[in-house]
Amino acid sequence: MSNQIPIHDFTKDDDTSTPFDLLPLEQRESYDTSIPHRHNYYEIFLFIKGGGVHEIDFEVFPIESGSVHFVSPGQVHLVKRELDSYGFVIFFSRDFYYLNLPDKNILYELPFLNNNTSEPILNLNNEGFQVFNQLAEKIKEEYESDNELKESVIRSYLHILLLKSKSFFDQLKGGKELKDNPSSKLIYDFKILVEKNYRTLHLVKDYADMLSTTPEQLNEETKKVTGKTASDIISDRIILETKRLLLYSESTNKEIAYFLNYDDPSHFSKFFKNKIGISPSEFRENLQEKYQI
Numbered sequence: 001m002s003n004q005i006p007i008h009d010f011t012k013d014d015d016t017s018t019p020f021d022l023l024p025l026e027q028r029e030s031y032d033t034s035i036p037h038r039h040n041y042y043e044i045f046l047f048i049k050g051g052g053v054h055e056i057d058f059e060v061f062p063i064e065s066g067s068v069h070f071v072s073p074g075q076v077h078l079v080k081r082e083l084d085s086y087g088f089v090i091f092f093s094r095d096f097y098y099l100n101l102p103d104k105n106i107l108y109e110l111p112f113l114n115n116n117t118s119e120p121i122l123n124l125n126n127e128g129f130q131v132f133n134q135l136a137e138k139i140k141e142e143y144e145s146d147n148e149l150k151e152s153v154i155r156s157y158l159h160i161l162l163l164k165s166k167s168f169f170d171q172l173k174g175g176k177e178l179k180d181n182p183s184s185k186l187i188y189d190f191k192i193l194v195e196k197n198y199r200t201l202h203l204v205k206d207y208a209d210m211l212s213t214t215p216e217q218l219n220e221e222t223k224k225v226t227g228k229t230a231s232d233i234i235s236d237r238i239i240l241e242t243k244r245l246l247l248y249s250e251s252t253n254k255e256i257a258y259f260l261n262y263d264d265p266s267h268f269s270k271f272f273k274n275k276i277g278i279s280p281s282e283f284r285e286n287l288q289e290k291y292q293i
Contacts, residue, residue, distance in 0.1 A: 019093035020154060022140050025086055033079045036247060036291055042097075042113065044090040044161070045069040046136055048129075051082030058243060061121050066129035068165065070112045070120040076244050088136045092158060099155065108192040110162060112169050115237065116191055122168055135161045186211065187225045190218065191233065198237040200261050204230045239275050246284040247291075253280045 019041065036055075045054070050065040056077045061069070063085060071077050073094070098104055107113055112120040124132070139157045142150045193207050201207065204215040207230065211218065215230070222230040238260055245256050257268035272280050 019096040020143075020151070020158075021091040022136065022143055023089055023091075025081065025089055036076050036078050038074055038076050038244075038248065039071065039091075040073050041091050041093045042073065042107075043071040045071070045079075046088045046090070046129075046132055047085060048087040048133065049085050051085035052080045054079050056120065057115075057118075057240060059118060061119070064123050066124050066126060068122040068124065068129075068132055070165070072114045072120075074244070075115075076247055088140070090136065090139065090158070090161075096151075097155065097158065105192060107162075108195060109188055110166055111173070112165060114195055115240065116188075117173075122165065122172060124168060124172075128168055131164055132161065135164070184225055186213070186218070186221050190222065190230065194234055194237050198234060198241065199259070202234060202238070202261065204234065207234070235271075235275060239272065242272055242280065243283065246280055247287050256280070 025045070025047075045068065047063050047065060047067045047069070050063045050067060052063045054061050054063050054069055054077065056069070056071060057075050063069075063079075063081060094107060097107065108116075111117055112122070122128075135157055139154055139161075142153045142157065147153065189211060190207055193210055197206075204218060208215045208218045213221075218230045222228060222233060226233065228236070241260065242256060245251060245259070249256075251259065253269055254265040257265040260268070262268040262271075269280055272283075276283060278286070
């Protein structure tokens with residue numbers, strides 16, 4: 001599938017030999033961040049002074065002072081900062097984070113990454129934001145040092161930052177610890193499976209089988225925790241990917257349907273229109289007009 005919106009990566013855009021970087025926001029000059037783009041790595045924005053807007057997967061968020069924004073690989077986003085806003089942005093790849101970690105699902109289990117939430121934003125009070133700012137400063141200090149073990153130290157600080165993020169996210173968004181909530185644990189496992197399999201598996205039964213439960217039980221628990229059925233969760237992920245493809249690829253509706261494992265493109269178009277209210281072609285035209293692409 002040909003790309004219209006670019007995927008940025010470290011080696012091409014940031015000229016670094018390691019899959020990690022930390023920069024002041026005002027130093028992002030390698031490409032225009034105010035037009036829709038995506039990455040093959042994670043980004044964490046720490047806005048010390050806010051101003052402007054950040055659009056992530058078609059949702060627009062104001063950039064507030066003392067806020068932390070998370071962007072995951074594949075998400076389409078753009079940043080329109082006011083000139084006097086400032087802060088840090090941290091970049092890291094899955095491989096960098098997972099090195100020496102036995103559990104390769106940690107990033108998928110964090111509620112603010114990998115499409116687990118439609119609002120991957122933390123707006124913190126001064127005390128909370130200072131925790132993040134201090135960790136960013138420690139990471140920056142280590143990154144600029146000659147310490148032979150600096151990557152290991154950075155990885156440890158990054159791990160702490162993400163765990164702190166989860167703690168604040170749970171407090172602000174009303175989350176619960178998975179170990180104390182079996183229903184939430186089931187839904188997190190379900191969402192991980194959806195994220196990994198949404199292109200090929202569209203039925204609740206497929207996921208229920210992998211989770212050793214029944215479709216009825218999975219629907220009931222999903223509804224209890226999220227307010228949506230399991231089928232809604234699957235459909236939402238397919239719709240999100242369709243929106244991304246309509247924006248950043250030149251693929252036809254038929255090609256997108258086949259890419260997402262729909263044998264009947266007309267059925268796929270009806271599915272999209274039932275969910276969004278307009279056809280895929282109309283949605284693409286609206287995006288092209290909005291972003292002037």
